[in-house]
Structures are given as C-alpha cells and as structure tokens.
Amino acid sequence: MHAGLDSPRLSLPDLARVASVGLRTRCVRAALSALGIAIGVAAIVAVLGLSASSQAGLLAEIDRLGTNLLTVTNGQTLFGQTAELPLTAPGMTRRIGPVTQVQYTGSTSANVYRSPYIPAVNTNGLAVRAASIGLPHAVRTTVAQGVYLNAATAREPVAVLGAQAASLLGIDRIYSGERIWLGDMWFYLAGILNPAFLAPEIDDSVLVGFPAAERWLGLDGHPTTIYVRSVTSQTAAVHSVLAATADPEAPNEVDVSQPSAALTARADAQGALNSLFLGLGAVSLLVGAVGVANIMLIGVLERRSEIGLRRSLGATKGQIRTQFLAEAILLSLLGGAAGVAAGAITTIVYAHIKHWSAVVPATAWAGGLAAAILIGAIAGLLPAIRAAQLSPTEALRTV
Amino acid sequence: MNGKATTLASRLPHQGSVPVLQLEEVTKTYGADPPIPALQGVSFNVGAGELVAVVGPSGSGKSTLLHVMGTLERPASGRVVITGLDVAALEDGELAAVRATQIGFVFQQFFLAEHSSVLDNVADGLLYAGVAAAARREQAAHALTAVSLGGRLKARPPQLSGGERQRVAIARALVGAPAIVLADEPTGNLDSTTGGQIMDLIEELNGSGATIVVITHEHAIADRCSRRIRLLDGRVVSDT
Numbered sequence: 001m002h003a004g005l006d007s008p009r010l011s012l013p014d015l016a017r018v019a020s021v022g023l024r025t026r027c028v029r030a031a032l033s034a035l036g037i038a039i040g041v042a043a044i045v046a047v048l049g050l051s052a053s054s055q056a057g058l059l060a061e062i063d064r065l066g067t068n069l070l071t072v073t074n075g076q077t078l079f080g081q082t083a084e085l086p087l088t089a090p091g092m093t094r095r096i097g098p099v100t101q102v103q104y105t106g107s108t109s110a111n112v113y114r115s116p117y118i119p120a121v122n123t124n125g126l127a128v129r130a131a132s133i134g135l136p137h138a139v140r141t142t143v144a145q146g147v148y149l150n151a152a153t154a155r156e157p158v159a160v161l162g163a164q165a166a167s168l169l170g171i172d173r174i175y176s177g178e179r180i181w182l183g184d185m186w187f188y189l190a191g192i193l194n195p196a197f198l199a200p201e202i203d204d205s206v207l208v209g210f211p212a213a214e215r216w217l218g219l220d221g222h223p224t225t226i227y228v229r230s231v232t233s234q235t236a237a238v239h240s241v242l243a244a245t246a247d248p249e250a251p252n253e254v255d256v257s258q259p260s261a262a263l264t265a266r267a268d269a270q271g272a273l274n275s276l277f278l279g280l281g282a283v284s285l286l287v288g289a290v291g292v293a294n295i296m297l298i299g300v301l302e303r304r305s306e307i308g309l310r311r312s313l314g315a316t317k318g319q320i321r322t323q324f325l326a327e328a329i330l331l332s333l334l335g336g337a338a339g340v341a342a343g344a345i346t347t348i349v350y351a352h353i354k355h356w357s358a359v360v361p362a363t364a365w366a367g368g369l370a371a372a373i374l375i376g377a378i379a380g381l382l383p384a385i386r387a388a389q390l391s392p393t394e395a396l397r398t399v
Numbered sequence: 400m401n402g403k404a405t406t407l408a409s410r411l412p413h414q415g416s417v418p419v420l421q422l423e424e425v426t427k428t429y430g431a432d433p434p435i436p437a438l439q440g441v442s443f444n445v446g447a448g449e450l451v452a453v454v455g456p457s458g459s460g461k462s463t464l465l466h467v468m469g470t471l472e473r474p475a476s477g478r479v480v481i482t483g484l485d486v487a488a489l490e491d492g493e494l495a496a497v498r499a500t501q502i503g504f505v506f507q508q509f510f511l512a513e514h515s516s517v518l519d520n521v522a523d524g525l526l527y528a529g530v531a532a533a534a535r536r537e538q539a540a541h542a543l544t545a546v547s548l549g550g551r552l553k554a555r556p557p558q559l560s561g562g563e564r565q566r567v568a569i570a571r572a573l574v575g576a577p578a579i580v581l582a583d584e585p586t587g588n589l590d591s592t593t594g595g596q597i598m599d600l601i602e603e604l605n606g607s608g609a610t611i612v613v614i615t616h617e618h619a620i621a622d623r624c625s626r627r628i629r630l631l632d633g634r635v636v637s638d639t
Binding site for chain 2: 005006007008010011013014018021024025305306308309310311312313314315316317318319391392393396397
C-alpha cells in the first residue's frame, strides 16, 4: 500500500446524487419499476391500518358502552330445570360495595301481537319481559320514540318496544292511543328503545312494568336477569361475589357474565383475515423486487460507458458497486414511500367514512419502508456486482 | 485566454524534466488460443510539459496503449511507472486513486452526462478525488473558463456544438490538474475545422504547462505535436 493513495469515500450527498442519476434520467421507467413495490407496501399498510382503525373503533364503542356491566341470569338446577332467582336478589346485589346500579327484568310467558286478529302462532319470537324503571340507562340505550316506563305507567297496561321488536311488529312511530295485543288484552304503547348493544335480549323484547306484569301476565315477581353496573376497577371483584350474593342458597344455579367481554374478544379477533391480504401484499412486493432487479440489470448494460467513464475518473469497483446498490435501494425506497402514503390515505379515507379514528400503526409504515429498503438491497445486489466487475476498458469500448 | 490558461497552468504539478510516464518493454496480449499480441515491447518516457502524439493505423495497438498508460489495464509484462509509482506495485483501489488525481482522460465520444449542466460535468472530474463539492464547482468554473466556456456553465451538453462538448470533456480532464492528460482521438468525432480548433486548445494548454498525450490515426493531427511516436503492430517504429 502506498500512503496517500487511498480512494476517498463519497460523501452522503455525493452518493445520493450519483445514485439518483439513473432515476433522474429515466423517470418513467423508474416510476414503473417502483410501482410493484409501491402497490405491495400500500396493500400491507392499508390492511394493517384498516385493521387497527376498525379495532380502535370497536374499542371506542366498548369504552362508550362501558366494561363494567355484569349480568346475572337464572341458570339451571342440578336436575336440569330452570332455576329461579330469589326475589331478594336485586336488593342483595345492590348492597355490594362497588355496585353503582342494579336493574332487572323478569320473563313472562305472554306473547305479543299487533292485533287480536294475528294467528297465535305468529309470535315473531318476541319475548314479553317485566322491566325495572331504570333499565335503559343501565344497559346504555336510549328512547328512540315516545317515553320509557315510569312509576305510574309501570302499574298500567303500558308497554315499551325494544328496537328489534318494534321493527318485527311493524311499528316505527308512537302515536297517542296506539295499542298492541299482549297476553290476551290491549296494552298501550309508550315508546320504542334504541338498540342495546350490551343487552341484545332487550332488543327483541316488549317491556312492561313489574306491577303490571304481576297483575295481568301472571309474573310471580322473580327477576330472571339482573343488570349490574359497578366501579370499573372493581368489576372483577364484583363478578366473583355476584353469584353468591344473588342466590346465597344455590350460587351454582346462577350464571354471571360480562357482555362487553364478547365485544373485546371481537376486537382482539380483528385481523384474523389479514394474513390473506398481507400474503397478497408480500407477493406484490416480490414481483416488485423482480422488477427492480430487472430494471437495474438493464440499466447496467445501458450505462456501460458511464461506468467506464467513472472508472477512468478514478472510481473504484467498490464505488461503482455502492452507486448501483444505492440506486436500487433508492428506487425501492421511493416506491415504498409512495406505498406508505397510498396505504395511509386509504386508511384515513375509509376510517373517516366509518367514523373510526384513523390509526396507521408504526409497525405498518416503518415495516413497509424497511421491507422496501431490504428488497432494494437484495434486488440491487446482483446488478451492482455486475457493474463493479465490468472491466473499464470493455465498458469504454461499447458505444 | 492566455491569462486564464496560465491560472490553470500554475496549479499543474511536475514542471521539469522528471518523466511523468515511463513504459519499459510493455507487452499486452489478448485471448489465449492463439494469443493476439496488442503491444510488443513498447518503451518510451513522457516528460513533464511534453505534447506527444501516438499515431498509427487502426489495429496498431493505440487504444491498448492508452488503456495501459491510463492504468485501466495492467500490462502482461514490462513496467509502467506513473509519477514515480510502479503500477505493478499498486492495488486496484490505489490505481483508481492514481486515475482520480494524476491522470485526465479525453475520449472521442466525449462521454458527458446529458442531464447535468456543463459545470457539474466538469466538477465530476474531481468526484473521486476527495474534493469537497463547493471546491469542485469552483475549480470546474476555472477549468471551463480556461477552455473558453466560462459563459456557459449552466448549459447542458445537448445544447452545445460538438467542438464545445469536447472542450467540456477537456476541461473535465484538466480540472484536477493531473500529471498527464491522455486524449483518445479527441478530434475523431469532429469536422476538420472544429478538430483544428480543439488541437489549438490542446497546444495552448500544453503551452501553459499541461503534459498531454494525443492518440490519433490522423497524421495531420500528429504533425501538430512536438513529438510523434509511431505505432505499428504493437511496436514503436519511430519516436521523433
């Protein structure tokens, strides 16, 4: 080695300029060859972004509905018969410290029809339940039409329809004096509820007051479902004591569940289908990589004189190799950046339409860019080695 | 013009009688079965400040000689010494550094980057010599002034005439003030008038101190050089 004869490294700006020569002089070709990578990265970013956004949407919905709702229902006895919750169950439950709200319903055997002329078999599968006065608030639903039961109407033949029940009965608005045929007598309609996501059984029910149900529908006063709201942080503790509190004599005949758990599970299950689309994105990336490799190989053949000139200007083999490798990475990275932008825009637009908050996970965009760089490096390796091994005299001879 | 050329010459090294380039019994063969000799025992020295023509018919080994002199190829046997450095003792990376700092090339086809400005084309002559970007552009502007293109720094090669393009290529070869400039048929792609003007420029640059070797098959061009080395079948037949 001779001192002072080391080839200096190209500075980063110089390398960037040299690496972008091919892209600047052949823009359309560069854009087309980067398109495959852009599509692949866009697919991956959009799939991950949409999945994360819909998950965020669902979690926001769960947050709105609250995860602190527990339901207590009557289970089965040891002999397989339907168990009965004690009359005292709501009162006992209300005494649990962290419990903030207790509401309940009681199933009746009555059927409901639009009028007495409907054949008895056409029950629409609707249930008639007695409901406590504060039920809608406990299950986070509201009244869509009219009013809910109050202390006065709970004693009279007055009913409120769940959202699904209203649609099955063909009733979409409440007018004064409107009646339905319920348990072989007329009940006046007071209102229609909005859907209750955490208590779908309310949706296909017709609700009447407990005193009315006991008087006209033969209900014995026993609740069948108790809706319990508690301090959110204490929900698990409440859950553990609920069965024994509701029915101290036979706690194993009581079912306790957390309706929001199903929604949470659904949020967790989001992305189960994603692997298919991610696979398609990966295939597109692979095709893009082949495209980049191909275009780089052609570029090396076309630019022999440039390579020869650079060698005569003092470029080492390593510098030529670095130039073409950097060009492939740059090409691929530009495609990847375009893909990230397209995927993010898709996510934002779709999330906006669905009223979700748009989420583009860092793993999606960073992963997309990293994949693009890796692909560029792999695709550019062979062309770069070819370019470096081209003898300068041979490169200069070809014009 | 002369004043500007002198500015350039003042930065050129190796003024004096020390040989810039020494060839001793250089041979080069191509192929193996049978081997075709391109150079057979070529020996000559080029001193600093000389203007040498290497002239010979097509196939006489001129291009091979240029590549060997320019360290783009190594000889099969014999010695090539540039500015005191024996090519055989240098590694490929070191040879690249020699090319970057000691040798300037001028090609028949100009080899200019069409999408870059004239200034950037010339500045790229220093790209691999470890000169900072600002200094490269400054020196390039000087070199372009020396070849009378100081007013067209922003122009792109397609906007220039053939003669102007070759001037740009010459400026690129000279921008690093190399010890020797090797010009391969510099007038080959030009009409005789423009070719004559390029030779005027080469003479002028030589007059201001640059060591230049012109490779040509045209005797008219060779006759304008103070020293002519005639090549035939890979051998030096005369050196006057």
